[in-house]
Amino acid sequence: MSASAVYVLDLKGKVLICRNYRGDVDMSEVEHFMPILMEKEEEGMLSPILAHGGVRFMWIKHNNLYLVATSKKNACVSLVFSFLYKVVQVFSEYFKELEEESIRDNFVIIYELLDELMDFGYPQTTDSKILQEYITQEGHKLETGAPRPPATVTNAVSWRSEGIKYRKNEVFLDVIESVNLLVSANGNVLRSEIVGSIKMRVFLSGMPELRLGLNDKVLFDNTGRGKSKSVELEDVKFHQCVRLSRFENDRTISFIPPDGEFELMSYRLNTHVSDHGWVAAHRALPWESGPGSFPGSGLCKAGAGESRGFSLPTGEALDLDRVCDREALAQPHRVHGQGQWLGLGKGHPMGRRPPAELLQAVDLGTPAAAGRVALPGAGRAGCLTFPSGP
Known part of the structure; x- marks a missing residue:
């Protein structure tokens, strides 16, 4: 069982827009949400799931808005929260910035989106690329005759439309990585990991198929060796356009990309990072701690296994x-x-x-x-x- 109704509230708990999908929960029940939220926050027992009687409130906060889903049955909580975050993503792509003013200015489009996103409490079409095909910000006239669903609804490649044409074909790929280190007091690296993502901007005509290989794939093809030196990626998450069977066989990322900007994959590399030279020190300036004083100390790590301590003398010494x-x-x-x-x-x-x-x-x-x-x-x-x- 999923959500019975979805609300968008302001910071004071006032309903900006709502959609009742099942009709089994009284719409006035949302008036109890904000008092319960403030009470739990004062007690330090705030939870993403609140209850009043037999009604459960599942909520998230984005900017100055509360997105609340209500349910009276035994709902799948993870599904409801995934849907609420997807609603935020779709609204942000339509209105650039999801806030109270954008909700008031685009309530007609929001009602259309809510009808397409969920049906009788169950999530339906949540891909913004598909929704943008038949729900646009500009009004359009209905065509006479029998309505025909968009091609992407029945197409095997639902994330990309047909007939895309560009005068110049371009692909931009950004690899964004960050290093997380846990260092002890004496300068030894206790734990290290690399968290990265690959983001792309695609401006290609037709239905192109792209292939992306990792470094160990190039090593395997050149030397003929096995995967003993393969890159050990953990927590890998691919976009739905990636063919997982191809990646499992020869570690080649093959995909038909969606049009525009998207995240191809995210990963975590949990390997030992060699501690190269780094210095962590602080010296107070003379005007910070009085004339003639140079307090401070630190640790200089010249290489793996070699560290030298140093201290900055005071004015008396x-x-x-x-x-x-x-x-x-x-x-x-x-x-x-x-x-x-x-x-x-x-x-x-x-x-x-x-x-x-x-x-x-x-x-x-x-x-x-x-x-x-x-x-x-x-x-x-x-x-x-x-x-x-x-």
């Missing part, structure tokens, strides 16, 4: 002699006058200017007389010399 072992001219923009950086260093030579972040943290103002200012540090202290006058 900063040794200027370790920055450079010879005199180098420096003119920081926050120090007035001509300055020199002196170092008698103990560290390795660095044939470059001192770091700009370090110099910017020194603010002496305008000196009144010539002199030397010692900067604190471990070991020998560096200094800045400047002449008198601005």
